[in-house]
Amino acid sequence: MGTSNLCASAPSMADDVPVPDRICELLRHFYSLGWCTASGGGISIAAPDRSSIFVAPSGVQKERVSPEHVFSLSTDCATVLSGPPSGTLRQSECTPLFAQVYAHAALPAGAVIHSHALETMVASRMFDQEFRSSPSGAFEMAKAFPGYANSDDVIVPIIENTPREDALANALRAALLAYPCAVAVLVRNHGCYIWGETWGKAKTIAEALHYIFAAVERLHVAGIAPVPAGSFAKTPCAPRARMRAWFMDRKVDGEEAAAYVDIRAANRCAEDDRLISHGELDNLGVKHISFTGTEDCEVLAKWKKTRGYNYSDVITCSREGLGEKYPAMIEAFKKEHFHDAAEVRAVLEGSGTFLSSLFFRKFLYCIVCSLF
Numbered sequence: 001m002g003t004s005n006l007c008a009s010a011p012s013m014a015d016d017v018p019v020p021d022r023i024c025e026l027l028r029h030f031y032s033l034g035w036c037t038a039s040g041g042g043i044s045i046a047a048p049d050r051s052s053i054f055v056a057p058s059g060v061q062k063e064r065v066s067p068e069h070v071f072s073l074s075t076d077c078a079t080v081l082s083g084p085p086s087g088t089l090r091q092s093e094c095t096p097l098f099a100q101v102y103a104h105a106a107l108p109a110g111a112v113i114h115s116h117a118l119e120t121m122v123a124s125r126m127f128d129q130e131f132r133s134s135p136s137g138a139f140e141m142a143k144a145f146p147g148y149a150n151s152d153d154v155i156v157p158i159i160e161n162t163p164r165e166d167a168l169a170n171a172l173r174a175a176l177l178a179y180p181c182a183v184a185v186l187v188r189n190h191g192c193y194i195w196g197e198t199w200g201k202a203k204t205i206a207e208a209l210h211y212i213f214a215a216v217e218r219l220h221v222a223g224i225a226p227v228p229a230g231s232f233a234k235t236p237c238a239p240r241a242r243m244r245a246w247f248m249d250r251k252v253d254g255e256e257a258a259a260y261v262d263i264r265a266a267n268r269c270a271e272d273d274r275l276i277s278h279g280e281l282d283n284l285g286v287k288h289i290s291f292t293g294t295e296d297c298e299v300l301a302k303w304k305k306t307r308g309y310n311y312s313d314v315i316t317c318s319r320e321g322l323g324e325k326y327p328a329m330i331e332a333f334k335k336e337h338f339h340d341a342a343e344v345r346a347v348l349e350g351s352g353t354f355l356s357s358l359f360f361r362k363f364l365y366c367i368v369c370s371l372f
């Protein structure tokens, strides 16, 4: 446990240690665990009244950060409230990621831990779209997660890495919205973002999660509970947007459909919705590509021509992109409507969730697509 004094003082809700001091203490502890080495990883803690958040600086070795190095920021991380003298240090590169978790996690976050531990990186390579504990069986440690029993499957979405840490922000936000029950998001070949209501709860969740990652890896290597070959990441570190789809063997309409439009209200992990592969989607006639370009770009024109589509619905899935039309459009999406011809839905900005009912071989498929 290194020089940390965490062993002597158990985490409590009433924390009388100033947040900057607590951040330094935890960084030393996480450094000793291998979560924050080689200047990677970090932690952010919100002020007790949630009026501001605290982050460590970039460029200072984690075990050497002292309280006067710690920044206090507005809750959106846009404004520096206090910190080291201007020009001497910069805030952690993780700051935009911490801001996404504080803003969008369904489980309210009071602290966010970013781990570069080896087991988090390996876990990100063992699965294609989401880490699952189920191939290895049940873990007692799952009880560390809010609302989990020791028989529950621990699911952690995986997003693709980017050359710079701050460029992960959009994909992280999309994962937070698509997995409202998540307490962590893995970044391929990189590490993991983990959060909790308090720094103590975030630390407990992070310890349990590192244990489960390591357990799945060891059981796989020992041949005791191998992870199925099809689970492994097929495109590690692909720098492109991702689409995920879930299958529901029931018709979804009315209030439930509206809940899926407001994805934060959906509780997918508690249901039996099954993540389906891109190959299965292709077989259902839902083809997809990722491209860089505009509404009239060559890639999209060629795609429409080869597939015989006359119409394309070009979407900017963000409050910023839609402007004043945003509330009306979201309201319209809550009502079931029909498209009588096949079409392209080209998403140029942001992310979103589409609920589609498809008839295929006399069966009705309800599919939720989330764009990362």
Ligand code: ZN
Pocket (backbone or CB within 6 Å): 040, 041, 114, 116, 165, 190, 191
């Ligand atoms: Zn990192």
